[in-house]
Amino acid sequence: MPRLVIVSNRVALPRQTSTGGLGSAMHAATQTEGGLWFGWSGKLAERSGASLHRQRHGEVDYVTIDLSRADHDQYYAGFANRALWPLLHYRAGLVEYRRANMEGYLRVNELFADTLTPLLEPDDIIWIHDYHLIPLGAMLRGRGVANRIGFFLHTPLPAAGLLIALPRHQELLGSLASCDLIGLHTDRDQRALEDYFLHEAQATLLPDGRLQDRAGARFRIQAFPISIDTRKVARQAERAGRSPKIQQLRDSLGDRAMVIGVDRLDYSKGLPERFKAYGQLLDRNTELRGQVSFLQIAPHSRDTVPEYRQLRHQLERSAGHINGRYAEPDWTPISYVNRSFPHQLLTGYYRVARVGLVTPLRDGMNLVAKEYIACQDAHDPGVLVLSRFAGAARELDSALLVNPSDTEEVTEALETALTMSLKERRERWQPMYEHLCRYDVSFWRNSFLDTLRQQSPATDQEAADPAAATGRPAAVGSAAAPGPHSSHSRLAKRPVLPESPR
Secondary structure, three states: OOOEEEEEEEOOOOOOOOOOHHHHHHHHHHHHHOEEEEEEEEEEEOOOOOOEEEEEEOOEEEEEEEEEHHHHHHHHHHHHHHHHHHHHOOOHHHOOOOHHHHHHHHHHHHHHHHHHHHHOOOOOEEEEEOHHHOOHHHHHHOOOOOOOEEEEOOOOOOOHHHHOOOOOHHHHHHHHHHOOEEEEOOHHHHHHHHHHHHHOOOOEEOOOOOEEOOOOOEEEEEEOOOOOOHHHHHHHHHHHOOOHHHHHHHHHHOOOEEEEEEOOOOHHHOHHHHHHHHHHHHHHOHHHOOOEEEEEEOOOOOOOOHHHHHHHHHHHHHHHHHHHHHOEOOEOOEEEEOOOOOHHHHHHHHHHOOEEEEOOOOEOOOHHHHHHHHOOOOOOOOEEEEEOOEHHHHOOOOOEEEOOOOHHHHHHHHHHHHHOOHHHHHHHHHHHHHHHHHOOHHHHHHHHHHHHHHOOOOOOOOOOOHHHHHOOOOOOOOOOOOOOOOHHHOOOOOOOOOOOOO
């Protein structure tokens, strides 16, 4: 069976706790099929890529490299998180583009390509993940790699009219055409990327549903909603529900209902609006005072970015205002916690909570929403209040769907959730749980990889000369192409990309 090669900014190393969707999904994939997982070690060194860090666990090789401070600041903190992240989350006003940061971003992607290419085998299937590594597929092609390459974007994708605000957008986004399959979370994201290629990059739509760019590269764009290991999460929650810590939480709540939010501290999560809506709930419904508690878990992230520091201070003030106005000696309305918790414990928190409050302004998917559903007690399930702008809303349509910017609507949804009958709670929860059991993380992973394996850049007529038909060399290590150690395999220091229209 061909080896699976996963490439991501960070690598979830064995024996490290991984609560993220990508880490859990990729661990399952590599354990099933064996393979290689390559990325940044998360450590800084004097020089980027000076040495490879290798470890093997089971059938999986984990290979990482360090980055220099300058490369980290330009590639990761600079371009990825201060230009791409806000743009992809519809926050064009927060985009900070600096040419030096984009050069650093391209330079680190070049380093990834240079380091990964000699590690590849002829039949490897390569799966690149997320916005940190958008040009990597094209850079691998430029180094003689013709293996099947898939790319998955874990963020939302705005319409072409917003994407073109990014300087050198065609150089960056056009490079995705070098991948055989581009996966996104929702059909809306899929349409946005197809529209970009058709109208901004002058690609053409082929009869089989693939697109072809002006250089002749053929690729497919398709939606694959990421999910969770539903039954495993449900079992964790059931076990956690019997643990002393969760019992202690239940005792502290007494007869009060708990609302829970769990998010990384980020301006895309709609946390200020969420706090405002909760404050409005206590203001308009005096009967709920003392009867409901809100637990918001929001670990700090990207503290070096000014917008994140400002957000943290804003939330601290808001939580303090709510507690100062409504708290009683035996009741704290909101508990705002800035640290992470073990996943096992989180599942117990979800199970206790009467309401899961998941209201991002934009989110690619949001697996917290799915985990909240998976963690519920079938006999007494809670209610999910979910943003319409989370990818999960396309599947979890029995939740109470809200516009997070309309704080009155969120307040009303909270009130409805807290007073909902047991019968209606069960009727809403059951179809969502069944859906998640059917379309779990294994379904997501297998659907993407099966589709990628089916992609072939050559038709019967093209098969005699695949390089001429596609502009791609034969597979690495084949007789028709130089091997990864050959000096000729470095075909270009930068990918060959379509020219911008004049």
